Amino acid sequence: MTLEATARMSSADRRESILQAATAVFGARSYVGATTDDVARAAGVSQPYVVRLFGTKEKLFLAVLDRAVQLLLAAFRSAAEGPEEGRLARMGGAYVGLLSERGLLQTLSTAFLLGGDPAIGPAARRCFSEVWGYLRDEVGVDLAEAQSFLANGMLINTIVGLRLIDDYDTDPRVTELFDELCMPEKAEIIQQLAPRGSEPW
């Protein structure tokens, strides 16, 4: 359910509403590029309120990052249920399905570039390690499969972050990349869900 942005709201609901908006904004503008005012307007509240609810922009980003990984792992866990047959493929589909949560994958990508940041770097490494550990220990994927799975995820992040679909009609190489991609069902979801055009998200 999408939370209403206009009416008065409990503090907890407002937090979640702002986290959603912030995910979209951080995903579209990266960490430093996104302003707390962007987030506030996207969430339909005033800028000081965003700061007061989360303390600092940095803490807001850490909260967004944590929520993103929880959503990612939840999607993986749900897709991993059932027969072992085609489990990794279902998980891959679930990953691409996260595109419906605007900015989530791009926010993760953004965090993965901030390894040098004293506060965000360690948190981002923890997130990555948690996903890797989930694949290896909980699902039991072997090394080569886990690497290939993650690598393809990073490629998808790149395709989405680049907004490569914008060139789908004009660049034959991009058309090829999408049409004959080894994961055609994913390509279709990307086409439906990925952000495109000049709007920020």
Added chain:
Amino acid sequence: MTLEATARMSSADRRESILQAATAVFGARSYVGATTDDVARAAGVSQPYVVRLFGTKEKLFLAVLDRAVQLLLAAFRSAAEGPEEGRLARMGGAYVGLLSERGLLQTLSTAFLLGGDPAIGPAARRCFSEVWGYLRDEVGVDLAEAQSFLANGMLINTIVGLRLIDDYDTDPRVTELFDELCMPEKAEIIQQLAPRGSEPW
């Protein structure tokens, strides 16, 4: 050769010197996070001079991006020479070797997240398409191989951007990821060349 930063210099040499410094800074702090003053101090010149030589910060970044792709393609071309046997593996090694050019891979990753930017987005897509076209048309790699090659490149970018080596000794999952990685020779180069610790680069 590394260019001297103190003495008076021809405009062309100074440009190259600043491009090198800017690559490191953009790679460490991302596009919005890096300031023209950071670049200037890294290059040993004053901030206004950086702006004057390149016009705007945006144009500077576009120049850095262009240089990065040229260096990348040059490394690929050089590695692709010789026997077809193990060509992709040599190119993968050349990719990781680019870590010696501080910030280059991270700058590419940064650009790949800026698809929504009206000026940088199209340029970044052009870069990606150029590399894809090189692999497919010039080298003649088939679709599945090209996808897997790029995907692993993006995974390497993530590992580097995260500074995952910082956790090599403390996180057994990270140790595993590096030690038993399917590309052990690359892992070794990463260990030698990747930025680590709390210093910006």
Added chain:
DNA sequence: AGTCCGAGTAATCATCCGATTACAACCGCT
């Protein structure tokens, strides 16, 4: 009815940053 507490904002501040301007130092040339 009145009061109290949590939700929410308007106004403002200090800082940072990209850009501009005006000026200085150096070198090649006649």
Added chain:
DNA sequence: AGCGGTTGTAATCGGATGATTACTCGGACT
């Protein structure tokens, strides 16, 4: 020596941005 073009800087400006302060509004409960 003196002139001119090129390299380079100090000083500064204006806008943006994260954060703080002081305030208002609305409803729940006596």
